[in-house]
Amino acid sequence: MKSGAAAKDNSPPREGHDFRSSCSIARALDLLGDKWTLLIVRDLLWHGKHSFTALQGSAERMPTNILAQRLKKLMAWGLVRREAYQDKPVRYAYELTEAGKTLEPLLLQVMQWGHEQLRGGLYDPKTGKSRGPRAQN
């Protein structure tokens, strides 16, 4: 592993960012408020996807440029780090930092809402098992 390629772990959220307001929800959305960022967190946290190619392979088919931009942003905020596991061409393994792992309760709550209101599937991180989408009433 190339330690030089690893972002610092446990780094505090970026100082000096010009947030829209002091509201915690607005601040969280400055970082997480899009259709993709939490899917990357989901795949890193629960589904063992740690390469760019693996992350691209998820059912939602994240476009290459969006995935690259979101990973860059997550690294800049200290929520994701990467380490080179291969030279020529260089290949990186991405993983959540300790700060990134604090997103798990939020992710579980979003999943619960999507399950109850939009009939999506349910994943249990304790067992690693998924249940399919909820049946229609």
Added chain:
Amino acid sequence: MKSGAAAKDNSPPREGHDFRSSCSIARALDLLGDKWTLLIVRDLLWHGKHSFTALQGSAERMPTNILAQRLKKLMAWGLVRREAYQDKPVRYAYELTEAGKTLEPLLLQVMQWGHEQLRGGLYDPKTGKSRGPRAQN
């Protein structure tokens, strides 16, 4: 109140929507994954802002076209309804439906994360009191 202008309450999430995947998180983000939608829910749920003008007055200064589009989307999904409270010109009062109110636990979790990781303020819906942003370490 003009009952004809009120969207049906307790309406189920829109049927037949072409979700990106069966993942509950991806489904929730299809609807909530942007920088504004949850701020509208916050203001309707906790801050007594029920007119277009009041919603526009929040610290984040939501642009008119974005606010109009997000309210329309929230109504189409049965999470918000409106009633006309004035004619000529017509003025609407917006409020969360029962389905919209189910977003409260998700909102609390997003706020908690933004407070702990991004040093935003904290609002207690039980007392209606806010605490300012977290002090820097």
